[in-house]
Amino acid sequence: MNYKNYPMVSRVVFGRGSFNQLNDILAPKRLNAKAPFIFLVDDVFKGNAWLTSRISLAYDDQLLFISADEEPTTSQVDELVEQIILNHTDRPSGIIGIGGGTLLDLSKAVAIMLTNEGESKDYQGWDLVKTPAIYHVGVPTISGTGAEVSRTTVLTGPEKKLGINSDYTPFDQVILDPELTKDVPKDQWFYTGMDCYIHCVESLKGTYLNAFSQSYGEKSLELCKEIFVDGDGSEEELQDKLMMASWHGGMSIAYSQVGVAHALSYGLGYLLGTKHGLGNCIVFDHLEEFYPEGVALFKRMKKIHGIILPQGLCSKLDEDEFNTMIDVALAMEPLWENAMGKNWKQTITREKLRALYEKM
Amino acid sequence: MNYKNYPMVSRVVFGRGSFNQLNDILAPKRLNAKAPFIFLVDDVFKGNAWLTSRISLAYDDQLLFISADEEPTTSQVDELVEQIILNHTDRPSGIIGIGGGTLLDLSKAVAIMLTNEGESKDYQGWDLVKTPAIYHVGVPTISGTGAEVSRTTVLTGPEKKLGINSDYTPFDQVILDPELTKDVPKDQWFYTGMDCYIHCVESLKGTYLNAFSQSYGEKSLELCKEIFVDGDGSEEELQDKLMMASWHGGMSIAYSQVGVAHALSYGLGYLLGTKHGLGNCIVFDHLEEFYPEGVALFKRMKKIHGIILPQGLCSKLDEDEFNTMIDVALAMEPLWENAMGKNWKQTITREKLRALYEKM
Numbered sequence: 001m002n003y004k005n006y007p008m009v010s011r012v013v014f015g016r017g018s019f020n021q022l023n024d025i026l027a028p029k030r031l032n033a034k035a036p037f038i039f040l041v042d043d044v045f046k047g048n049a050w051l052t053s054r055i056s057l058a059y060d061d062q063l064l065f066i067s068a069d070e071e072p073t074t075s076q077v078d079e080l081v082e083q084i085i086l087n088h089t090d091r092p093s094g095i096i097g098i099g100g101g102t103l104l105d106l107s108k109a110v111a112i113m114l115t116n117e118g119e120s121k122d123y124q125g126w127d128l129v130k131t132p133a134i135y136h137v138g139v140p141t142i143s144g145t146g147a148e149v150s151r152t153t154v155l156t157g158p159e160k161k162l163g164i165n166s167d168y169t170p171f172d173q174v175i176l177d178p179e180l181t182k183d184v185p186k187d188q189w190f191y192t193g194m195d196c197y198i199h200c201v202e203s204l205k206g207t208y209l210n211a212f213s214q215s216y217g218e219k220s221l222e223l224c225k226e227i228f229v230d231g232d233g234s235e236e237e238l239q240d241k242l243m244m245a246s247w248h249g250g251m252s253i254a255y256s257q258v259g260v261a262h263a264l265s266y267g268l269g270y271l272l273g274t275k276h277g278l279g280n281c282i283v284f285d286h287l288e289e290f291y292p293e294g295v296a297l298f299k300r301m302k303k304i305h306g307i308i309l310p311q312g313l314c315s316k317l318d319e320d321e322f323n324t325m326i327d328v329a330l331a332m333e334p335l336w337e338n339a340m341g342k343n344w345k346q347t348i349t350r351e352k353l354r355a356l357y358e359k360m
Numbered sequence: 361m362n363y364k365n366y367p368m369v370s371r372v373v374f375g376r377g378s379f380n381q382l383n384d385i386l387a388p389k390r391l392n393a394k395a396p397f398i399f400l401v402d403d404v405f406k407g408n409a410w411l412t413s414r415i416s417l418a419y420d421d422q423l424l425f426i427s428a429d430e431e432p433t434t435s436q437v438d439e440l441v442e443q444i445i446l447n448h449t450d451r452p453s454g455i456i457g458i459g460g461g462t463l464l465d466l467s468k469a470v471a472i473m474l475t476n477e478g479e480s481k482d483y484q485g486w487d488l489v490k491t492p493a494i495y496h497v498g499v500p501t502i503s504g505t506g507a508e509v510s511r512t513t514v515l516t517g518p519e520k521k522l523g524i525n526s527d528y529t530p531f532d533q534v535i536l537d538p539e540l541t542k543d544v545p546k547d548q549w550f551y552t553g554m555d556c557y558i559h560c561v562e563s564l565k566g567t568y569l570n571a572f573s574q575s576y577g578e579k580s581l582e583l584c585k586e587i588f589v590d591g592d593g594s595e596e597e598l599q600d601k602l603m604m605a606s607w608h609g610g611m612s613i614a615y616s617q618v619g620v621a622h623a624l625s626y627g628l629g630y631l632l633g634t635k636h637g638l639g640n641c642i643v644f645d646h647l648e649e650f651y652p653e654g655v656a657l658f659k660r661m662k663k664i665h666g667i668i669l670p671q672g673l674c675s676k677l678d679e680d681e682f683n684t685m686i687d688v689a690l691a692m693e694p695l696w697e698n699a700m701g702k703n704w705k706q707t708i709t710r711e712k713l714r715a716l717y718e719k720m
Contacts, residue, residue, distance in 0.1 A: 001377060004382070008370060009368055012365075013364065021365070211374075244571050244575040257642070290718070
């Protein structure tokens with residue numbers, strides 16, 4: 001048995017208001033006046049001086065507002081990289097992603113593609129990246145995906161929705177400032193939080209589980225319950241807790257893997273562009289067979305927070321479309337193996353997945 | 361408020377038998393044939409082929425067996441560094457510490473002192489190290505101290521017992537193989553495990569606590585209870601859990617601090633050479649006033665495991681000796697501030713500490 005040698009985030013700051021330290025953290029990392037810092041910022045913060053006034057731009061630094069309405073794509077990464085290369089004579093001093101999982105994944109991918117040749121779709125998979133990425137910093141402004149701590153960056157490519165999983169993917173620096181999550185709309189807060197909850201359930205119920213993943217997963221799950229079931233604490237305390245739940249949840253899948261919900265959600269995301277958090281919720285709602293307790297608690301949390309999930313997403317799909325989703329989902333072999341064991345192919349048939357998708 | 365920018369361990373492998381991966385992990389880190397790997401190994405493993413046969417020495421690599429019977433000292437670090445410099449023309453490719461907190465702390469300190477001038481006592485304190493350490497790897501063979509994950513290395517110097525706290529202290533690589541802890545004698549297993557338990561209590565009851573430290577500390581404490589109170593799991597599962605408890609416990613004090621027990625234990629350790637784990641137990645046993653619940657549970661765990669602590673350590677000390685211990689303990693200002701708040705000097709008097717030490 002060969003165990004993964006997991007690359008951790010190099011540095012982490014935690015605390016309400018810690019975002020104020022961003023400029024001090026970046027200053028010593030500036031290579032020269034021509035090597036800019038590129039800030040990729042969720043465009044919900046456009047015109048939000050409370051956040052943007054704390055990013056000081058010097059020399060050729062650039063701030064790009066990017067919409068997170070759609071899941072990040074390989075072509076979007078390639079365009080950003082091209083734009084950065086064309087606009088600057090020197091390679092950037094660093095990429096700083098400020099936003100949710102979409103912005104964090106984009107930033108990780110851009111940092112990698114600035115030092116690796118070809119197109120980002122060529123790197124979708126495991127350990128295909130050969131050259132270290134440039135310095136990259138993650139600042140989550142919504143909690144749940146674990147993108148701030150993971151060694152992957154999930155991208156929708158022309159052929160598949162799959163992460164660039166590599167030792168060079170994790171951030172060199174993460175700033176965990178729970179205050180930045182204060183204005184997340186309730187639906188998004190719930191969906192993204194449930195992304196964390198769901199991958200804890202998948203990790204803890206998986207066959208890959210070991211004591212490392214279990215200890216992180218249990219703590220994350222416990223925090224999710226305190227937040228979404230008990231509402232245990234002030235608004236600020238709940239923001240703090242969710243940021244830590246996301247962090248620990250991300251670490252939990254370091255040594256394990258997600259499962260059925262994520263596999264099916266990748267299919268939905270690939271075909272319909274369904275956002276990851278929402279997609280996971282839609283899928284997980286129908287997975288009693290695989291995760292009976294986890295789904296029961298999920299339904300309870302939905303009720304507590306008055307969340308109504310969209311219905312009938314797959315009601316008008318044709319044969320080819322179902323097949324596309326099923327192909328994408330079945331391709332996620334490590335996820336199925338984690339969920340069902342080595343003989344997963346005996347029970348996870350195309351018909352089974354078709355029947356599940358038809359319910360959604 | 362300025363939050364710490366915490367440096368994390370760069371890479372971690374977890375799993376039973378993962379120690380077999382040591383040579384593969386080191387190979388790409390060899391700088392050249394003259395730059396050896398230096399293995400600092402607890403001398404309890406002398407003649408233990410089960411462990412040592414898995415360390416392959418090439419070129420000028422050197423394996424030094426070191427006794428952990430005494431707490432590590434600054435002069436021991438300086439001697440090791442001198443010996444390494446005299447024996448090799450090139451600076452080592454890396455230092456690999458294999459053992460408990462003593463060996464891990466020695467290894468971190470040696471790695472630092474190979475690139476920093478002067479004596480190690482000059483670096484006891486906070487952020488005095490200016491040059492990055494050489495590549496260093498930690499392989500814990502006993503769990504509890506958190507030395508595998510912390511940014512400090514506690515040394516007894518001529519003037520004080522204090523850590524080299526720096527951004528360059530943490531290991532570049534940690535191998536967490538719980539199987540390596542299988543032969544730890546019961547007393548030592550208990551004392552070192554209690555080091556973890558005690559710093560969780562100190563962290564969770566401290567004024568420095570935030571959601572980051574709390575989430576790690578709570579998980580670690582929960583694991584300690586599963587291990588030492590409930591005996592929840594097979595022998596192997598308990599080893600796995602204690603290794604994770606130590607890891608999370610170490611992370612918990614990253615953003616917080618230890619407290620009264622550690623401050624007093626440093627005094628004992630400095631004057632009498634009491635080993636850290638045992639010293640913490642002896643001290644904590646008398647701290648009902650500060651940690652009523654934590655001490656009650658500690659006494660219960662002691663009883664469950666039939667542990668009898670040494671008594672009367674301080675019964676024959678003279679005035680000067682008491683004063684020395686009190687001086688060392690009082691110098692740990694951040695620990696007292698964490699435990700008692702900013703006005704700690706109003707309640708923590710020399711007389712108070714004298715009375716506490718007299719009980720031990």
